[in-house]
Amino acid sequence: MSEQAALQVARLTGGYSINKPVLHGVDFEVGTGEMVGLIGLNGAGKSTTMKHILGLMSPKEGEVRIGGALLKDDPDRYRASLAFVPESPVLYEELTVREHLEFTARAYGVDNAVFEERAERLLKLFYMKDKEHSLSSHLSKGMKQKVMIMCAFIARPPLYVIDEPFLGLDPLGIRDLLDYMVEVNREGASILLSSHILSTIENYCDRFVILHKGRIIVQGTLEDIRTASNMPGASLENMFDRLVRAEGAGGIQ
Amino acid sequence: MSGPQESKRGGEAPVGARFASPPASGGLPWPAGTIAPMTTEGMQALRGKRRSVFLGRIVPYTPYIIQSGLAVTVMLLLILFSAWYTSLLQNMPADLPIRWILPAMLFPLTAWSSFRTYLQPADTVFLLPLETKMRAYFAPAWRGGVVYKLLLVWLVLLVAWPVYIRVHPGDHANLWASLTLLLGLKLLLAYGAWQEHRFVSARLADGFMLLRWILAAGAVVAWFQLPLPYAAPAILVGAAVYVLVLRFPAKHRVPWERLIAVERAQVGRSMRMLGWFVDVPTEDPRVYRRRWLSGFGRKIPWKQEEAYRFLLTQSFIRSDLLGMVARLVIVGFVLLLLARVSWLGIALLLLLLFMIGTQLNGLRRTHADSLWLALYPIPEDSRRRAGLRLMLRVLLVSAFCMWLPFLLTLASDPLLALGALAAGLVLAWLMQGSAQRKWRKLESEDD
Numbered sequence: 229m230s231e232q233a234a235l236q237v238a239r240l241t242g243g244y245s246i247n248k249p250v251l252h253g254v255d256f257e258v259g260t261g262e263m264v265g266l267i268g269l270n271g272a273g274k275s276t277t278m279k280h281i282l283g284l285m286s287p288k289e290g291e292v293r294i295g296g297a298l299l300k301d302d303p304d305r306y307r308a309s310l311a312f313v314p315e316s317p318v319l320y321e322e323l324t325v326r327e328h329l330e331f332t333a334r335a336y337g338v339d340n341a342v343f344e345e346r347a348e349r350l351l352k353l354f355y356m357k358d359k360e361h362s363l364s365s366h367l368s369k370g371m372k373q374k375v376m377i378m379c380a381f382i383a384r385p386p387l388y389v390i391d392e393p394f395l396g397l398d399p400l401g402i403r404d405l406l407d408y409m410v411e412v413n414r415e416g417a418s419i420l421l422s423s424h425i426l427s428t429i430e431n432y433c434d435r436f437v438i439l440h441k442g443r444i445i446v447q448g449t450l451e452d453i454r455t456a457s458n459m460p461g462a463s464l465e466n467m468f469d470r471l472v473r474a475e476g477a478g479g480i481q
Numbered sequence: 482m483s484g485p486q487e488s489k490r491g492g493e494a495p496v497g498a499r500f501a502s503p504p505a506s507g508g509l510p511w512p513a514g515t516i517a518p519m520t521t522e523g524m525q526a527l528r529g530k531r532r533s534v535f536l537g538r539i540v541p542y543t544p545y546i547i548q549s550g551l552a553v554t555v556m557l558l559l560i561l562f563s564a565w566y567t568s569l570l571q572n573m574p575a576d577l578p579i580r581w582i583l584p585a586m587l588f589p590l591t592a593w594s595s596f597r598t599y600l601q602p603a604d605t606v607f608l609l610p611l612e613t614k615m616r617a618y619f620a621p622a623w624r625g626g627v628v629y630k631l632l633l634v635w636l637v638l639l640v641a642w643p644v645y646i647r648v649h650p651g652d653h654a655n656l657w658a659s660l661t662l663l664l665g666l667k668l669l670l671a672y673g674a675w676q677e678h679r680f681v682s683a684r685l686a687d688g689f690m691l692l693r694w695i696l697a698a699g700a701v702v703a704w705f706q707l708p709l710p711y712a713a714p715a716i717l718v719g720a721a722v723y724v725l726v727l728r729f730p731a732k733h734r735v736p737w738e739r740l741i742a743v744e745r746a747q748v749g750r751s752m753r754m755l756g757w758f759v760d761v762p763t764e765d766p767r768v769y770r771r772r773w774l775s776g777f778g779r780k781i782p783w784k785q786e787e788a789y790r791f792l793l794t795q796s797f798i799r800s801d802l803l804g805m806v807a808r809l810v811i812v813g814f815v816l817l818l819l820a821r822v823s824w825l826g827i828a829l830l831l832l833l834l835f836m837i838g839t840q841l842n843g844l845r846r847t848h849a850d851s852l853w854l855a856l857y858p859i860p861e862d863s864r865r866r867a868g869l870r871l872m873l874r875v876l877l878v879s880a881f882c883m884w885l886p887f888l889l890t891l892a893s894d895p896l897l898a899l900g901a902l903a904a905g906l907v908l909a910w911l912m913q914g915s916a917q918r919k920w921r922k923l924e925s926e927d928d
Contacts, residue, residue: 282856283855283856284855284856304858304860307856307857307858308858310856312856314852318852318853320792320796320848320851320853321768322768322795322796322799322800323792323795323796324775327778327791327795330778330779330791331788331791331792331795331853332853332857334783334784334785334787334788334791335785335788335789335853335857335858335859336785336857336858337785337858340783363768363770363799365768
């Protein structure tokens, strides 16, 4: 286990019921400045893994460390090191778009002047400037998702956990999000990204973790996965298809 | 396929234009094991089922409400009212402005209209295909919306009537005619309120709501103030014009989204009222833009430990809770203009302030289950501190606003006026202290 890793998930076993864990010994890392794709079928355990990382669920076995710290050791540092973009937008109906950004910035201790600058840039980038004073209940689903994304990026923590961010986003929104992820990634932030749009994330993530029925069946760079699946030059989508189907049939022959 | 019994889980009951057969539970009008067409009976059964599910959520809390001292308080108030009323009848002031007091009591109850539809968000998928047949579903909502409020307004009239006839014996506004007038107005204004829901333009609906209240006030005042040959035609013409203008605005056949939002707000209000007595999960409240108040949150210092205060302040200024507090303050202000000259005024001020404080206890549950408050790095005790701080401020401002009528008494009876202010401020402070203890105890129970 490396000391520098932004996120360490070690031998994680857990789920909604103690006797029936969803995750079985899940073990992976996200290094500093790394973008890692967490992929798997529906019900593979991606969201459960993320809930353990967020501290919304407690592991039955194993542990999750962010920047080397456990949640129980230093909750303030743990929380401040992490921003989350959920699969379905969760917004306060009482707040406007800009007030969501402001609340997040205040909570993460972002300086007021820095907030103004970041907010301006994000609102323009995601074509939300004319909606900044709209209440969240008046936004479309894609716009709500953009608010979630902007909230995560206004905080600028060392680690982003992003669950299915492309759902409901327009094509420009998807491109802008990817560009922004690359930008924060270059500045040293780490990203754990879950998505079913494999053809898109293939070109952006440094490494991939493929989960199936709560277990990691393979992890590594695109080349590592090509080797593991015995498919030189293949796309992530084709390899994923083969690996998951083979898993059902007892593994790659 | 799902059945009506599943409406408990979020209203995914009807599929397409039909119900699948439920087990023989719930007394539905079709036998078990058959597909029942979505008939009038089916529609009524669906609404009935939803109503009983809602009541099933509320009724279990009744023992707690009774235990909380409400029953004793109501009994006490009834006894006090009876004693006061008897003495009023025995020593009737000849100049009592009952021609103004009676309309003032009757018109809000006449104008006030609400309907419980029990509609749920999933209905825009599952009931939408039945839009043309929804009349059977809404009919009981409409009846329920009229009947109970009519009984209430009649009750107020009947209770106040002995006072009225003592002051104006032999007036044209006899009891039967007045009861009939209220019936007619109630039906007319409930119809108007239903049409407002159907309006495509929300702004126009707001305008017509104002019109409905003005019409109610105008009609009741005209009835008790004008001679019959003027009052009756004036009310009839007003009603006819109102019905006519209601026809013009563009309307939805069934205003799904509005009815769902209104229903959600009503459920939220019921749960919040329960929350005055027991700790119940709160529903998402209705949100009002209130642009002119938006600046309040921005004035909060830009510090991490004040982040929750920002969220709470913005949520409060757009909430139903602020509306309730404001209404109580306005009622208090008006009543205290009349009652400021006696010690009864102080009692009234304290009673209203107590009611406001009781409602503000709901601040503890604001965003209680919020994902972001669980994830964001917000200092743990900042939530309780922010809630209590806001509660104290609102109580102090409310106490001061309701005390303003005592300024007119300041010169003649400074002890009374200043005593009222001091009593209000002390009660505000005491209520905050009590909330602090209660919130701490509930927090430790939650942990």
